[in-house]
């Protein structure tokens with residue numbers, strides 16, 4: 001074998017970061033030239049991410065056949081994607097994600113995480129590339145619900161790869177932290193943590209990234225809206241009137257942040273008896289219809305209290321995947337369908353129309369925030385709320 005052939009043979013062992021195939025199998029190695037002690041290798045790669053190039057450089061230059069040789073590597077990459085952003089700071093820290101959907105609620109324990117998991121899987125089952133980011137840094141439940149507890153994360157370069165379950169990419173503080181470890185988060189830390197979950201995770205190109213939020217309307221929601229354009233918000237609530245009052249706060253927050261509302265999920269709406277399959281009214285039923293009208297939105301689905309939903313969550317076997325014939329699974333599928341239609345209808349809406357916001361860490365009420373706001377208003381001719389959810393109105 002000539003020296004060039006030996007080098008090519010060794011290149012066959014270099015996997016493209018994040019994939020099982022090698023750069024040769026992918027056809028990325030275009031040229032290998034050897035001239036005395038100088039080697040020139042030309043590669044076409046499909047990623048613009050600097051860490052992919054860095055990883056390949058490291059592995060190629062460490063090849064045995066290239067030891068003692070001056071290696072010149074040339075990477076041809078696709079043009080950097082134009083960042084779509086509606087944020088005042090001009091930032092969209094995860095531009096490879098087409099649509100970000102925020103799942104929120106006014107109070108805890110109403111079924112946000114359960115809804116996120118089942119809706120995400122239902123959407124993936126309808127052919128979309130889907131991810132879940134568990135932004136509930138206080139009580140990350142998504143790993144358990146997706147059957148991913150205790151799974152190790154793969155690190156590529158200095159980024160972590162999301163795990164995958166049931167066709168959905170998943171990342172959560174619960175995966176990155178040790179089990180049972182409790183952290184006390186303060187404002188700035190929350191921002192940093194959420195931004196890292198978007199920026200330092202190797203999210204693939206996704207059609208939809210669902211974000212499971214902590215309950216309420218706090219720093220996490222605001223940070224997220226400051227970091228990526230959120231295409232849709234989903235409000236999860238139980239049907240009692242006291243819960244609906246909290247829901248209004250969550251829906252008002254979407255309004256303030258200029259996040260279009262895809263709909264309301266009425267969870268624990270009636271009870272389906274596991275033995276006789278009849279549906280009875282426990283917390284009330286159908287109360288969200290009126291709320292949806294008031295906020296000019298729709299009810300995405302009424303999900304009954306069904307023991308199989310809770311069991312699916314606890315055992316990491318989501319009902320929509322493991323029991324697709326159940327009433328609840330069918331309702332999740334319909335809700336996913338409505339969500340997809342909503343997101344498609346939003347394609348007409350320019351990103352600039354969605355949440356005008358402050359750079360992370362800048363309060364809209366501070367002098368700096370005021371200046372940004374004035375400049376933004378001049379450009380956008382917006383009126384009314386500062387749009388940041390800061391509570392100044």
Ligand SMILES: Nc1ncnc2c1ncn2[C@@H]1O[C@H](COP(=O)(O)OP(=O)(O)OP(=O)(O)O)[C@@H](O)[C@H]1O
Pocket residue numbers: 105107108109110111112113114115136139141214215267268269303304305306307309310311313314
């Ligand atoms: N429709 C349902 N039928 C039966 N059990 C349900 C249903 N929805 C949720 N649950 C159960 O209720 C509990 C709370 O749900 P979940 O963790 O999804 O709520 P959450 O709003 O995400 O809570 P938190 O605010 O703490 O994050 C879980 O044990 C879940 O399995």
Ligand SMILES: [Mg+2]
Pocket residue numbers: 112113114136141212
């Ligand atoms: Mg939750």
